[in-house]
Amino acid sequence: MMMALPPLLSDPDRNNHMQQSYFVIGTDTGVGKTYIASALVRHFATKGKKAVGMKPVASGCEASEYGIWQGQLVNDDVVALYEAGNVPAPLQLINPYHFEPAIAPHIAAQNAGVEIDLDLIVRSYHALAEMADVVVVEGAGGFFVPLNDQQTLADLAVKLNLPIILVVGMRLGCINHALLTVEAIKARGLTLAGWVANRIDPDMNMFEENLVSLRQRIDAPCLSVVGWRAQAEFSL
Numbered sequence: 001m002m003m004a005l006p007p008l009l010s011d012p013d014r015n016n017h018m019q020q021s022y023f024v025i026g027t028d029t030g031v032g033k034t035y036i037a038s039a040l041v042r043h044f045a046t047k048g049k050k051a052v053g054m055k056p057v058a059s060g061c062e063a064s065e066y067g068i069w070q071g072q073l074v075n076d077d078v079v080a081l082y083e084a085g086n087v088p089a090p091l092q093l094i095n096p097y098h099f100e101p102a103i104a105p106h107i108a109a110q111n112a113g114v115e116i117d118l119d120l121i122v123r124s125y126h127a128l129a130e131m132a133d134v135v136v137v138e139g140a141g142g143f144f145v146p147l148n149d150q151q152t153l154a155d156l157a158v159k160l161n162l163p164i165i166l167v168v169g170m171r172l173g174c175i176n177h178a179l180l181t182v183e184a185i186k187a188r189g190l191t192l193a194g195w196v197a198n199r200i201d202p203d204m205n206m207f208e209e210n211l212v213s214l215r216q217r218i219d220a221p222c223l224s225v226v227g228w229r230a231q232a233e234f235s236l
Contacts, residue, residue: 031169
């Protein structure tokens, strides 16, 4: 099921070049953010745009056997985002912070003796934006996942100030998680460009009824309804 994405966003700092970027966040961890973010990158690439994905912070990384990044710490999500795009951007821009343990990012950073600097992430994003027409930034976990001792993913969203696409993991409890996240997005003055219903529980009872409830309560378009292990599709 498809709906139109919001119109291109104009960036006056790029000489009227039409720049389009989104920040993909989720209602929780394991709701399919990477799957949806990669699908968005692929969507724009197939439309002839120079598209690239970015994952500012990733934990659960391993020494990669992936050609161009062989031996470096890389998360599978980062590889998926990179392969979906068509911009040969360097790893340090696509994934500025990468940690080996598959634990909360701020704890992984503490264990590594690193403090995640949101301004460095913002600079990396702007460098990618100079290389591409479309940048899709994927968050980590939910909206309030800590990134350092004082700041969360929500603070990064404010600094980036990009339209947000919310991935709702369709399972029991999703309505509460989705509506709380929407309220938090609005409270920070951010724009919710749309949301995606991603069916992560194939046995979810009352799927359609839950979907209707979300449509009634979220004041933003549903950009795609993705079935269990089905392809995510979007239209412009």
